[in-house]
Amino acid sequence: MAEAIRLSGITRHFGRLKANDNVSLTIRAGSIHALVGENGAGKSTLSNIVYGLLRPDSGTIEIEGRPVAFTSTHQAIEAGIGMVHQHFMLVPTLTVAENIILGRERSKFRLHMKRLEKEIRELGLRHGLEVDPDKLVSSLSVGEQQRVEILKLLYRQARILILDEPTAVLSPPETERLFTTLRSLAAEGRSILLITHKLDEVLAVSDEVSVMRKGALVGTIPAGSATREELARMMVGRSVLLKTENPPQASGKPVLCIDRLDCDAPDGSKKLHQLSITVHEGEIYGIAGVEGNGQSELLALLWGTYDRHAETAGSITLNGHSILGMPPSAIAGMGVSMIPEDRLKSAIVPDYGIEENLIFGRHRESGFHRGIGFDHDRIHMNAGKMIERYDIRCSPDANPAISTLSGGNQQKIVLAREMERPGLKLLVLAQPTRGVDIGAIELIHKRIIDARKSGLAILLISSELEEVIALSSRIGCIFKGSIRHEFSAEAVRKGREEGSGLEKEIGLHIT
Amino acid sequence: MSRKSLQPIIPTLSLLFALAAGSLVIAATGNSPVEVYIKMIRSTFASGYGTGQVIFRATTLILTGLAVALPFRVRLFNIGVEGQLLMGSFAAALCGMSLPQDTSTAIALPAVLLSAMAAGSFWALIAGWLKVRYGVNEVISSIMLNFIALGITGYLLTTRFAVPSTVHTPAIADGSRLPGLDAVLGLSWHSPANLSVLVAIGATAGAAILLYASRYGYAMIAVGLNPEAARHAGIDTDAHTLSAMAMGGAIAGLGAANLVLGYKHWFEAGLTSGAGFMGIAVALLAGANPVWIVFSALLFGWLDYGGLSVNTMVPKDIFMMVQGLTILAIISFPALFRNSFRK
Numbered sequence: 001m002a003e004a005i006r007l008s009g010i011t012r013h014f015g016r017l018k019a020n021d022n023v024s025l026t027i028r029a030g031s032i033h034a035l036v037g038e039n040g041a042g043k044s045t046l047s048n049i050v051y052g053l054l055r056p057d058s059g060t061i062e063i064e065g066r067p068v069a070f071t072s073t074h075q076a077i078e079a080g081i082g083m084v085h086q087h088f089m090l091v092p093t094l095t096v097a098e099n100i101i102l103g104r105e106r107s108k109f110r111l112h113m114k115r116l117e118k119e120i121r122e123l124g125l126r127h128g129l130e131v132d133p134d135k136l137v138s139s140l141s142v143g144e145q146q147r148v149e150i151l152k153l154l155y156r157q158a159r160i161l162i163l164d165e166p167t168a169v170l171s172p173p174e175t176e177r178l179f180t181t182l183r184s185l186a187a188e189g190r191s192i193l194l195i196t197h198k199l200d201e202v203l204a205v206s207d208e209v210s211v212m213r214k215g216a217l218v219g220t221i222p223a224g225s226a227t228r229e230e231l232a233r234m235m236v237g238r239s240v241l242l243k244t245e246n247p248p249q250a251s252g253k254p255v256l257c258i259d260r261l262d263c264d265a266p267d268g269s270k271k272l273h274q275l276s277i278t279v280h281e282g283e284i285y286g287i288a289g290v291e292g293n294g295q296s297e298l299l300a301l302l303w304g305t306y307d308r309h310a311e312t313a314g315s316i317t318l319n320g321h322s323i324l325g326m327p328p329s330a331i332a333g334m335g336v337s338m339i340p341e342d343r344l345k346s347a348i349v350p351d352y353g354i355e356e357n358l359i360f361g362r363h364r365e366s367g368f369h370r371g372i373g374f375d376h377d378r379i380h381m382n383a384g385k386m387i388e389r390y391d392i393r394c395s396p397d398a399n400p401a402i403s404t405l406s407g408g409n410q411q412k413i414v415l416a417r418e419m420e421r422p423g424l425k426l427l428v429l430a431q432p433t434r435g436v437d438i439g440a441i442e443l444i445h446k447r448i449i450d451a452r453k454s455g456l457a458i459l460l461i462s463s464e465l466e467e468v469i470a471l472s473s474r475i476g477c478i479f480k481g482s483i484r485h486e487f488s489a490e491a492v493r494k495g496r497e498e499g500s501g502l503e504k505e506i507g508l509h510i511t
Numbered sequence: 512m513s514r515k516s517l518q519p520i521i522p523t524l525s526l527l528f529a530l531a532a533g534s535l536v537i538a539a540t541g542n543s544p545v546e547v548y549i550k551m552i553r554s555t556f557a558s559g560y561g562t563g564q565v566i567f568r569a570t571t572l573i574l575t576g577l578a579v580a581l582p583f584r585v586r587l588f589n590i591g592v593e594g595q596l597l598m599g600s601f602a603a604a605l606c607g608m609s610l611p612q613d614t615s616t617a618i619a620l621p622a623v624l625l626s627a628m629a630a631g632s633f634w635a636l637i638a639g640w641l642k643v644r645y646g647v648n649e650v651i652s653s654i655m656l657n658f659i660a661l662g663i664t665g666y667l668l669t670t671r672f673a674v675p676s677t678v679h680t681p682a683i684a685d686g687s688r689l690p691g692l693d694a695v696l697g698l699s700w701h702s703p704a705n706l707s708v709l710v711a712i713g714a715t716a717g718a719a720i721l722l723y724a725s726r727y728g729y730a731m732i733a734v735g736l737n738p739e740a741a742r743h744a745g746i747d748t749d750a751h752t753l754s755a756m757a758m759g760g761a762i763a764g765l766g767a768a769n770l771v772l773g774y775k776h777w778f779e780a781g782l783t784s785g786a787g788f789m790g791i792a793v794a795l796l797a798g799a800n801p802v803w804i805v806f807s808a809l810l811f812g813w814l815d816y817g818g819l820s821v822n823t824m825v826p827k828d829i830f831m832m833v834q835g836l837t838i839l840a841i842i843s844f845p846a847l848f849r850n851s852f853r854k
Contacts (some may be wrong), residue, residue: 305742329745339745348745349736356729361744363729372725 002029003065004160004191005050011058012045019045020056021437026206027160029400030065032182032192034202034223037212038235038437039407046212047162050193052076063160082158086165092138096120096131096374100152108180123154128181142292143174150181157317161185162193171290172465172507179205199228199338200466205308211235236439243352244445244470248493250471252281260468261314263297263481266307271297272481277459277488280425283489284448284458289510294481296341297431299461303338304328318426334362335425337418339432341461343407347414350403355383356416357402365422367369386416391443408440416445419451430461433487445471465503469496477509485509522796525840526810533833542824550824551817561820563702565691568786569805569812570704570769571596571710572844575790577718577745578631578763580799582649582755583749584722589655589687589756591638592763593787594660599764601664602630603771604778605672607683619686624710624768625810631764632757633658638755643749657787668780679779689773705773711805714762718801731755763787789815792838 005027012020018040027033037043048054050061054069061068063079065299070076073083090099097117117133124130129147146166153161163182180196182192182205194206198394202209203223208221211234218234232240256279263272289295300306302316304327312478316324323331332338340346348357359368359379368374368382380399387396390412394405402410411432418426429448431442448471452458462468468475473490476483487495487502495502534544540654555561575592582589606626610619638656641647689706693699720726734741734751742748771783793811797803811834818830 046850303743327745327747328743329747340743345739346739347740349733349740352733352734360733360740363726364745369726372727374722374726374729 003027004029004031005193006062006064007046007050007412008060010046010049010056010061010159012049012054012056018215019090020049023059023212024217025217025220026208027191028191029191030186030189030363031207032194032205034194034196034209035212036196036199036209036231036235038197038439039391039435040214040322040437041212042215043212044164045215046194047083047193050076051081051162064489070326071342074453076160080157080159080161082156082160083162084146084153084164084166087330088145088149090145090148092136092139094137095133096135096137096140096148096151097133097459098130099137099148100133100155104156105247119155120151123151125438126182127154129154131447137235142169143171143177146178147181154185159189160185160191162195164195165197166194167198169291171511172503173511175201185507191349196400199231202226202231203228213237216381220398232438236437238439239354240438240442244442244449245349245472246449246496249282249453249473251283251489252276252455254280255319256459257315257317258298259300259315259317261298261299261316262312263306264308264311265297270481272301275477275478276481277483278458278461281457282452282455283473284471285451285462286460286468286475287459287478288465288475289463289478290507293478294477295430295461295508297340297481299338302330302331302428302459303336306363327362332421335423336428337421337424338428339414339418339430341430341434343411343414343435348402348410351401352385354402354405355397355399357381357413358383358386358416362417362421367439367511386413387418390416390447392416406437406440407435408437411444412440413438415447419447421473424488427456427458428461429458429464432460433462434468435462465506469502469506475506479510514708521844522798522841525837525844527587527794528840529833529836531834533829536829536832537825540829541665541826547821547824548823549794551813555817556850557715558701559700560702561816563700563704564816565809565812566692566704566708567702567812567813569808570708570711571766571783571786572789572793572808572811573805574762574766574769575787575803576793576797577790577801578635578759578761578766578787579790579794580801580804581718581722581762582635582759583750583794583799584731585755586735586738587639587642587755588650589635589638589653589759590650590685590791591787592759592790593783593785594653594657595634595760595763596766596770596783597657597660597664597758598634599627600767600771600782601667602764603627603767604680604683607687607771607775608672608681610684610687612684614684614686616686619684619770620689621681623687623772624765626814627764627767627771628761629697629764631766632760635706635756635760636753639691639753642756643752653816656752658684663776668765672778677779679775679777682776683771687772688776691769691773703774705769707768707773710765710768714765715801715805718762722801722817767790779800792834795838795841832838838841 003026007023007025008019010023021047023348035043045054049056052073067078069097097113097120100120101116101277120133129151131144131147137148152427165415166178172400186192196202203226206223208220209226209231211218211231258275258277258305261272263277265301277285287295290451301312301324315322318336323334325501343348348362368378384396387394392409394409402413432443436444460471470491473489475487477485537544537547554646555565575596578592578595579589603623607623616802634656638649638653641652642649651783674681693701693702695706722732730746730750734748736745738748771778775782789811793804793807797807814830818827
């Protein structure tokens with residue numbers, strides 16, 4: 001079969017770092033080729049090289065048999081390559097049709113909108129990419145916006161499509177639909193390079209998988225014969241426990257009670273509606289849902305960081321005491337820890353050292369104080385202890401800035417700090433393993449289960465269904481600001497043992 | 512190369528660049544840059560009077576520099592130092608003149624200093640409060656507050672407080688004056704330098720301890736580096752905004768110690784001669800680090816008085832250009848470096 005892309009010996013440095021190290025890779029025409037690897041393995045660099053955003057230091061690229069040396073994305077587009085970025089490049093104030101022809105107007109004077117709209121409809125019908133060409137992009141759902149991005153590439157006659165983490169923002173049914181589209185595109189002879197870190201998806205949709213680790217290509221194998229365990233081992237370089245031990249446990253008395261919580265944003269939009277949840281001692285309550293269904297607002301209300309112009313009703317109590325409206329320092333003082341959704345933005349000070357970050361938010365504890373300042377010996381000892389207990393990979397005596405560590409190690413620092421808070425009763429975890437590599441996920445999951453075993457009440461909010469199912473005792477499905485369905489401990493345990501059935505069922509309740 | 516290791520290089524490079532550019536301009540006016548610079552050095556550091564002038568100017572600049580630097584640490588650009596210095600000086604002069612002539616130093620000095628700090632602080636807090644309460648950009652509000660301060664002090668001076676047929680207030684009580692360095696050290700420099708240099712050094716030490724050795728500074732710097740995370744960590748960012756402005760304004764007001772208590776002994780039109788604005792340059796050159804501000808203030812004090820001392824050879828305006836170029840270079844160089852590293 002013909003080759004769509006052939007990369008030979010691609011090497012690219014960033015300073016001293018080898019982002020791509022002698023990568024050779026062939027993508028067959030008409031195939032779906034997945035590229036997997038941990039954060040920083042060099043996937044993005046490689047795809048940016050193919051798309052003309054970066055130039056390789058050495059190595060050659062052939063597109064459909066012709067050697068090319070792109071100096072701009074424009075040339076890559078001319079050669080039939082298209083890319084859907086993780087963050088969409090659409091103009092929200094224009095219609096779908098206008099977005100699609102943007103920069104590609106065929107006539108200088110008149111836009112044949114009617115003909116164009118017909119073309120878009122036909123393309124959509126053929127590949128399951130139905131969107132109304134008249135609609136404004138700002139009124140579309142995330143899934144629909146992605147369809148517009150793909151239509152844009154098809155309209156430009158792209159024969160090779162690069163998709164960067166396309167399912168990160170999609171609900172399970174939307175993901176399923178995207179895969180159908182991708183298969184139909186491949187069947188027409190188009191080639192697809194799919195960049196992802198979700199192993200299940202790789203196995204479900206792709207023909208071949210290439211695994212990258214530390215800038216180098218570890219290998220390419222047919223997806224049909226691959227297993228999750230095998231791929232994970234190739235990515236990390238050692239065997240990884242993908243399933244965390246999660247033995248059942250009787251839960252204790254209620255710790256966190258959220259009762260008929262309402263929240264209207266200052267602009268009047270309803271963010272939470274009659275949301276009720278109870279989290280007990282010794283249980284992990286998982287909230288599953290597509291992002292943007294009220295999770296962020298719930299977290300802000302729990303932690304006292306919400307916009308005070310918002311209107312709220314209902315109650316949040318911790319061991320019977322109301323915490324709604326209290327500032328974060330007071331809530332933390334009652335024995336609550338929070339791991340926020342966005343680590344870099346809300347959980348760490350990137351320019352501070354590891355030691356300073358390990359007391360950030362706990363700097364009011366008198367154990368760390370001396371005079372008007374801090375007891376630096378204590379803080380140093382505290383850091384040493386945490387680095388060991390949470391397997392944080394760094395050079396501890398240099399106290400490097402936390403921004404120099406990998407995402408996984410940064411998250412371990414946040415986790416260590418929050419889990420070791422004295423007098424902890426409730427742990428709120430939002431996306432605890434986002435942007436974290438597989439090796440670190442394994443440890444973080446184990447620590448979360450350990451915390452539950454010690455009797456902590458844990459609220460887990462994650463858009464990764466797999467994670468929610470693996471960790472939770474009970475699961476609530478959030479949709480448009482309410483818990484639409486709750487799975488009992490019994491149902492969750494059964495679902496976990498039986499495999500993918502539960503995931504499908506949850507999918508129905510969150511869309 | 513890491514960002515940290517670049518930090519001291521950029522101000523030095525900027526200064527060298529600005530001095531070189533200044534040399535070109537001096538050469539263009541038909542003078543020898545070397546001669547001009549030598550004369551500048553001779554008329555400042557080689558003479559007691561000149562040294563005293565540099566110290567005097569640097570004293571105000573240390574205080575106005577700190578007044579910019581502290582709010583800068585919580586991402587606030589305090590452009591209003593000039594107004595805060597004006598209000599502080601005016602309050603100090605009014606307080607000092609209303610004290611009975613025989614008030615003891617132990618009462619008069621603290622009273623006058625406190626009134627200066629309170630007035631400066633109040634003026635800065637208006638911008639801080641507008642920011643916290645209504646989200647008004649502090650750059651714009653503090654610039655406007657400069658004009659208002661100029662208007663208020665000017666109006667009150669001419670209509671109410673000026674000694675008839677002069678543009679200054681009556682002198683402050685003897686007990687509230689700070690003696691000159693000549694009297695204290697037994698020198699005969701005849702310069703305006705006075706004991707308030709100790710006030711400036713004390714304020715520097717205080718700011719350095721606050722920022723680098725206290726828990727308050729840990730929280731404050733965190734607010735500046737990542738306000739969202741600071742909020743999550745239970746730090747009241749609004750309180751930090753207000754307190755940083757209040758501290759900045761109080762230190763700006765302390766500039767009155769040098770201008771009113773130590774030198775003029777009254778408030779007059781044009782007293783501050785733009786020291787508040789130059790404080791912005793001083794703080795930027797020092798990267799808002801209190802200890803570096805002392806050196807930065809000495810440098811700007813030197814350029815200021817040195818430029819004046821060679822006025823017969825080249826116009827003083829040239830050195831205003833050098834000061835401006837230094838800051839312009841400091842702001843642009845990091846961006847230039849970043850671009851050249853990216854390739």
